[in-house]
Amino acid sequence: MGLEKLLYLQGVGASYSDYSGRLVHHSQAERLGLLACLLANCTQPKFHLDDLSPDGFVAANGEAIEERNFDLDVAPWQRPLATFQFACLTEPSFILSLPAEMQPDLRVRILTEGGTQLEMSIPFAALERVGDYYCEPHLYYRYRVSIAPYLTQGQSLPMGYHKLSVGFCKGTLDGKSKLNTVAIDWQTEGHHGTWLLAPPKAKQLRETDKPWGVSIALYSLRSDSQWGIGDFGDLGALIAWLGGYGCDFIQLNPLHALGDSFNLEEAYISPYSPSDRRRLNPLYIHIESVPEANEIAPLLQTLALDRERLNRDNWLDYPKLTQLKYRLFVALYQVFSRDVLGSGGPREQAFMQFVAQEGEALSSFCQLEADKAQAQGEQMAADPQLHSYLQFVAHEQLIACQHQALAAGMSIGLIGDMAVGVRGDGAEVHHNRDAYCQQASIGAPPDDFAPKGQNWGLTPPDPIAMAQSGFSHFIALVRSNMRYYGALRLDHVMALLRLWWWPSEPQEAPGAYVYYPIDTLLAIVRLESMRSNCVVIGEDLGIVPDEVRAKLSDGGIYANELFYFCKQGEAFKSPQDHRADSLMMLANHDVPTLLAWWSQSDLHLKRQLELLESDQALEQALERRDGERQQLLAWLEANGETASLEEDYLLLLSAWVTVAARSHSRLFSVQLADLCCERHGVNIPGTWQEYANWQRRLPYSLTSLRQSPSIKRLLRSIVEGRSSAEASEQFCRAGEHLRQPVFSR
Template sequence: MSSGAGQADPALLRLAEAAGLAPLWQDVYGRRHEVKEPVLRSMLATLGLPCASPGQIAASMGQLGSEAQAGAGAMLIATVNEAPAFRYAGSPLYTLTLEDGKQYIGRASPAGPGRVSIPAIGQAGYHSLAIGELQITLAVAPARCPSVGDLTGRRPVRPWGVAAQVYSLRRAPAGTGSSAPVWPGWESGGDFAALAVLARHAGQSGASALAISPVHAMFSADPQRYSPYAPSSRLFLNAAYIEPSIVMGAQAVSQAVGQMDPAWSCAAAQDTGRVDWHHVLPRRLKLLRRLFDNFLQHGPADLRQKFAAFRQRGGEALESHACYEALHAHHLAALGPASGWQDWPSELHDPRGPSVGAYAAAHAAEIGFHVFLQWLADSGMQLAQRHARDAGMPIGLIADLAIGTDPRGSHAWSKQGEMLAGVSVGAPPDLFQPRGQSWGLTAFSPRALRQTAYAAFIETLRAALAHAGGVRIDHILGLARMWLIPQAASPADGVYLRYPMDDMLRLLALEAWRHRAVVVGENLGTVPDGFNEALRRKGILGTSVLWFERSPETIREPDSESGRAREPEPKEAESVEAESVEAGAFVPPSRWSPYAMATPTTHDLPTITGWWAGRDLEWRGRLEQWPGEQRARQADARQHDKTALWRALLDAGCAGGPGAQPPCAAPRDAVLAFVARTPSPLAVFPLEDLLGLAEQPNLPGSGGEGEPAHPNWIQRLPVAVDEIFADADVVRGIAAIKQARRRA
């Protein structure tokens, strides 16, 4: 066991446990760590639990007890046909009002000291329970989320899909078969019209799903913040992806283009193969503002009514986001890039305060413009999902839900009581990031979730599923625990904070059924014991990635003095036929999990072509992430891995050819078939792999301005969406996928 807390104050440890902090944790090597006492004290203080003295510790313990009692009365969460039990002392008479309006009167039964229960409820939904003086929301969830089979039914080919980075999509120029004009300002950078075209062609090619990168709201006034996994708000959409003619029509957009000044009209972005958001986003917003001003003056009555209805449905959350966007743009010039609401004058920190109200009244047009942008964006997403379903996709879009939000953004400003402050979400040291990771994001406060009947979590799920047939939850391990790092601390000096996983999984199942959506969890990394089994019970697919589907082999700890090694823990047992696989070999398709989405790679990992060519190794060498000797070892290891993969492809019957030596060119079609042969209920293939591209969308740890920074989140596809599924290589790859899925 590593040193850490040592002889930590027992009262402090009890407070930490009560607050959900884990004083002990185990790393990927099996070593147990004690969290340092200063880290615990810092984290408790950050969570609003003073602990500098015995008196403060006692008071904080009392505060947690009071919160637990109050939170128990906010929401009761149960599963269909499970008798809800809860803490209560009083008259046992109750009235249960179901979501459909039906009422039942009954008497609660004793269920242990200080607890009562009511009979099981067979109807899922959000019901209301009145007992004594309590009014409790009773959420009754189905036993599991919808399965892929629930949505697709029986099909001759096992379901498969494609994955796309929305920003990377390009449409063909007008007059070359594009279904909509490519307006000035839209020559570079994806949009919802391109996504709709892609969805139509993917569906016509037989895909059941289209998994997309996050489309959360970013910072429209600050185009340098374009990482889709660091959004301003997960409740709203990225205005950069708007295609205005979807709602306004080509004539209105064309008129607005004609009204723009010559400098704007001549400022077309050059096609460098990368999206220059610094140039593209301001240009798009200028045209959209002109369109909005025209809309206010002489917009058609039916569109005005739709806009008003959208604004009314959005309510306070929409108005707060629009107000943030206006305030952020107002202060950005003085405060500079990467600033946030914490840098504004203090009177503007409260989104419901009088100063913010006065600003909103004085800048109604600005706020209305940002509401208008969300209306256009929402309509674009709706169109893309409609195209997917009309083209025969039983699932359609699979939205991507980021793990958290930028603490300087709209969500953190407007929902301050629901979010953690003063910490960053990240990951402890592991095999691939030996120093740990700090993502610079904030996340929900588990205490606030309980006290507010999980309103923020439910609201976020509904936003993600509004126009999608599925959702991928990034770092779904965060439903069980989050690695939190105090400000200015090393990622290694963090601590796990537990989350109410069982309640959150039940609510996830309830919302998934209400939206008829599949749920996929990115469960890679340091996985808590029993977590994957919990996902299976709830019908949530995990994620199986080719590069990680290797038989166990010795894992050596970095910088180990003794050089001793340890065998990793075996994977949880799967209900598949056992086969003998040598250490380090790629697991054959039949051994892959039937409870996970299968994919060759992810946005953070090499493409098939890039992995085979060692493109990722080349980048890490260029970025000096490895010393020279380690670089040579990695190159040798990759050659060994290529041989291992080639043998696996041969053994699975996915490749043919003389001998066991791997070919020079990446065996892309064979790898696609290999992944497609797995028993996974859904196999998803990135467009980068279908097109044989070498560059991965994101190389973690390589951000920054200038050279030699990797071009994270800005690379464009070389082929227009109108033409992807007519490309000879793509046609051949999809044929290999379909044939393998028939045999899976």
Template sequence: MDWQNDALRELAQIYGLQTTYRDAGGQRRQVSEQALLATLQALGAPLAGPDDVPDALRQSHLEQWQRCCEPVTVAWEGQPVHIELRLPANLSNSRVNCRLKIERGTTKEWTFDLAQLPPVAGTTIESVDYQVKQLPLPGKMPQGYHQCFITMPGFKCQSMIIAAPPKAYLPPDETTKRLWGVFMPLYALRSKHSWAAGDINDLEQLLRWTQGLGGNTVGTLPLLAAFLDEPFSPSPYSPASRLFWNEFYLNLNAIPELKLCQPARDLLKSQALQKEIAALHNAPLVDYRWGMAVKRQILELLARYCSGTPGREAALQSWISANPAARDYARFRATMEKQHAIWSRWPQRMYNGVLQAGNYAPSTERYHLYVQWLAHEQIDALSKQARKRGPGLYLDLPLGVHRAGYEVWRERKAFAREADCGAPPDQLNTAGQNWEFPPLHPEGIRQQGYRYYIATLRHHMQHAGILRLDHVMGLHRLFWIPRGLAARDGVYVKYRAEEFYAILALESHRHQTLLVGEDLGTVSPHVRASMDRHKIYRMHILPFEIRQIPSQGPHPPPARSLAALNTHDMPPFAAYWSQEDRRNRLGISRFLFRKGWLAAPTSNQRKVFKGCLKHLAASRARVLLVNMEDLWLETAPQNIPGTTQEYPNWRRKARRDIEEFTRLPGVLKLLQEINRLRKGRVLK
């Protein structure tokens, strides 16, 4: 019946669901009733089927108006601030007591007569009249996260105030200095001394070499903790945690204990282990499971040895005291190993977050604490080196976390565990995409004051001079796929974008981190407008522009953008160029010739690649990122979206090792030219 559909649409709107959306082809798609009901259930709406919609709608309206104030309020610097109060009409003219607890510790208290404020809205719910009034907050508010407590007879509520600058951090020389750097996944970066894959020492070598050529940054894929045994999930975009690092990338030679721990040194020198290391090194693909098992043998010995070295043990314990979540994470990982099961299969008490002695082996807990401390030490040293010649490391914050991951267990109210994130059907993925990790719950994260989201940002920003925000559209809305439904049947769910932007702006200033939003594909205009308003850099990936090539050439990169020829989800430039249609190849070739980047129009792969890279280097884009593998015209991609067993995603090592490619005359000459163009005059 129509009234039932109307009620369902109204309930969906209250919960932030889009009942229709436009697909990649611009066609309007209607979301099915089944998908709406399933998504509402995933959000916690009180319904089991269509017949429950009227009661759920009534209850939702009632809860909306009985919520005295929103749990989060944004206070943009330089703008008036108020808290919106929803009150029964008989209380709307009361005096309220207000207490504002500033993040740094001071407190302000005052009373206010609500009779002075005119109502801005109102309604009647179940014979009770309600009014909305906007309670002003006095004075200039310092930047930070503050708590405002409001009490009156029979009512009390509180709201976290995010007092933030309206714009994200921008370097002081942002308008005069154009940066450049190189990019390579750390697992693919190999050296003569690497084991199963590249490690932090290899990344440091790449950084120093890039800085020596005049570059400012080195970028890589997420370096976050991963499940590399059971379960096995090496994808950097489905980490075991967004709050801890992956010990797979530790540089063992930089660990002080290795020089003193004789059992570890003996094991490392043993013929058996050296044979395993050689096999891992020579393999064309990264073997994460075997590589981690070999490295862990050494790390476990060092973890035990460290307890007997007073200075280092004191440093470890000091770090644990300053990072209490590390112990919780270590016990979580240790419990998984003892139980031989993911947390959703644990006994009830442990499932509910309570771990006790006996649930895990103390030696395993210590191992995970020790390796996280080492990872922090090594990444911190690397980031300090990176900041000597520019903004620092370019790190990547993935959108989600593995369903069996630490945070989904510990912060479960922050997640909608009965849904997955994904993408609707498009030309490349006609069935849609299911990324198989749970989305953040829009209200769950607000009720916890965005605690988890803030922690993930801080974990990255303390080391990153530039931070890429994966799928930046997720600040506004995410495509949810309720459990049991196909990806094509998903629903867009809205988030409080303003609150995300306030947190991003505040944290970026505190850490002096430049933000880059991954805004590729079908992006609503209002998303890019918001990015521009808050000074979050866009991504300008040339092949996306070439596909819509106008007569005068591809669109020029915006000044506030990161420019590149591709991403980790795309074919390298050589493969892209060989697959591009003749019309577009001719168009870009002629464009490069007109601009002086080619001596004559040509379809020659190497010449066009150099011309495209020089075009971006001379542009006004303030950051240029060069994919190292493009420099020797690699054709194999690192990842093919939508594939699992069909292609070895996240496993392919670079064809050339760091000792080789850093000495290639052609590579050196081209990057020197890129540096000259970046330091020179901007060419329109």
């Protein structure tokens, strides 16, 4: 009983429903590996983790198990006030724990985040009992204490992280005069905690809006002005172009700092395996927009040929572009150090304010980046303040892009993407070691696609440490991402409830789900969303428990639909049957482009990469795809597209986009790669070095795309499907100056 209870309290799941709906049970022995990972950082009590058989573990850790169970289960009932709790702004209340024999009247003090202090007296008779716990020989009760009845007329509580204090009155509160004379010595007699008051829903779109946008991998954009990789200057050009067509948003891949830029052996380039999600990838800095750029004009001219060579390639050359851009970064920083630092001017003040605001999280990141650069022999990048400067510049440029998008008339602007996790050797884990479990990694359970499951090599956060720290890191993480965007997509949003963990040792050890306090995490997300004026989209593709979908919907988190998977039986769903409160994406980075899907080239590539193990498996996959192609044609015909489409892909694409844009979903996006008929995907799931993931550039420059009549027609189809007549007129005005095509039907 003691071991099973500890497994439960630590959040290690005992069973789950797999992709086929089958209930899979885990034995104690299978779960002990993950329990050991969770207990590795526990020093009080200290566990012996050499023998992970159930009997051996209990024999070696009997007292420690009992003590840990007490700390996690009994102790919270003995504390009158939790160190962190939340309530909904519409029904402000808090939970109080007391021994059954205690029935005191209460004195409550609330110090709001803004500095306003409220005090009130609440009689014990007003408390609502909501739970009980017996630990021999004591019985404890939990009570809900409602605040609203004790607010004076005109008083209201703001949303935020408030300081809550509770004291117990001596005697009985039997009259109004007595209520106002109760005195509490808060320092010696008070019980204190953080009280989060969250709005009932995250930021919501207007009911009448049906925004649409274009999704991109920023690094894939091409222009003559970049230095081998798409940058914030290219993002600005894309905003200027699409903003004129009534586009509501640009949906981005994660822009997190990848870290360890000069480590060619590991080649950290996946935007979903970052070093630190609170920092930006400096490679996205647009050089010519940096105020110091005018002073390095001779160097820019000297390196013009290197830039031209890098810009010609269809695949990113990270080693060369990193060396080139850091050479420019160092030159810019030298000008900044010479002309700005010490000047007392507004740019120095803005830099110093940024550094102070970001605090230790920034300084820790910059020191680690400098240390790793020095370890790789890159002395030019071994100054921590260089990295502070680059983060400052990237921060300014991304904020400027969002301002530009809103000024261009986009209703949302930029939609960011926050990766589900980080690498264990990165700055985020380095700065928050106690918040992460470095003996495990996260991934996905076995399924039809990956019979052995998936290991993403990302370090999981420790749910117990998360709660004990008052969720400070999670709050900072969400806040630091939302500040840049009009909407934020949470990758693998199921992580708010559970993550699939794999123990690091031994290699073949079984995995299981570890659970997180979803209600508290969602309350934080809702609050930060409203504060940042940032809509939230939860990537809920794959196996999602019903309880997660319900909680996300109740909390105003928009779902994420992917066209390929949006089916009912063997048919694609009618656009009117798409989930209303969702983002419908025609495709994303983990599935083939529309052209690759239709031409079946993605299946032949999978066979080439041995993701399909035999020619027979390829033939079976091709046969299934033929059936899906016919389902698509039937779907198009059922929705009014009766032309012969099978032999003309551009006609098919136009029909596809036209019908899909009528989706009942609140938000709709299409990849820029699909608008320009790109065949190559940016990522092939299940591969690492077998395919050049996260390195493919678009086949055409932004200038070429802007001139294409075929893209103009596709955009018009989206506008007509999503927007009002006024937006369609706006589109027509924007398109008057377009020139001849670089590619067209």
